[in-house]
Amino acid sequence: MTDSSSKIPSPLRIEPIAGYSPTIGRLVGILSYARSTTLAAVDRLTMAELDHLQDAESNSIGALLAHIAVVERSYQVLTFEDRLMTSDETERWSVALKLGADGRRVLRGQPLEHYLSNMSEAREATLKALAARDDDWLERSVAVAPRINAHWAWFHVAEDEINHRGQIRWLRARLPKA
């Protein structure tokens, strides 16, 4: 693939996409549609809104966006590099992967562009790697996690994002009025 990572698939169709093998193209449609709805859900949020905690146990919207980016990074390692995370990666990503109390303390004080840029960089790497693989790869078991196959892994990345987008919509509707 040369530049099809920047091609936005028609958002209301799941079908093969030029530059990807057919089933990978359908998966890219799912990932891209999920992402478009996340972007719409956080459009124009301020830093204060991204940092807002609905209650003492809640994750901020900013922390959920940080989570979405590192989940994608962790599945890149698992499925494209066929390895578990290094201790260095675990240290860098674990707060955003686990969320909770450490997330409330650390994942804050950043503008929307910071989170979107991390998400977008992760996504570019995903699309580039998917474009270089085929449908046989997609169906194969993940070497270091043989109970799952690559297709489930990447569906799960979209699924986790959609789950948190549902929470983001709920939280955004309850942000303090400016």
Next chain:
Amino acid sequence: MTDSSSKIPSPLRIEPIAGYSPTIGRLVGILSYARSTTLAAVDRLTMAELDHLQDAESNSIGALLAHIAVVERSYQVLTFEDRLMTSDETERWSVALKLGADGRRVLRGQPLEHYLSNMSEAREATLKALAARDDDWLERSVAVAPRINAHWAWFHVAEDEINHRGQIRWLRARLPKA
């Protein structure tokens, strides 16, 4: 398909499933995995918990489950029957489709089994209809909504369920302690 609607696909793999054409089988894997996580998220909730309103604008968990069942019904009409909802269907389903104030008033006072049985009946009908169709159908535009294709429509049914499951998890973690 005879009895494969009762076959539970391996939950951590997306791949063809016996009794369905290959791409429809992968879609069934997505629908089934999404459903399994919803069922886990509401396991053993009491009627009081299903009716609980987190705040004045919140949908109850019960109402979200009612919504999941009628969304599936409405997409059956659209994609399997190639028509818009009748006025009778609109009247029966609109409260659960729209949620909000009417949903808070009407969608309550039912045990978990009530919601799960509606969801399960809708799903049986979906799987039966999908088993009778092929991958060409899945990619075709929906006759009465040509901007979408059938594959997107059924991905969207799973996606809407996952979105609300994210909210259900958030709400369940905040239910009043018994």
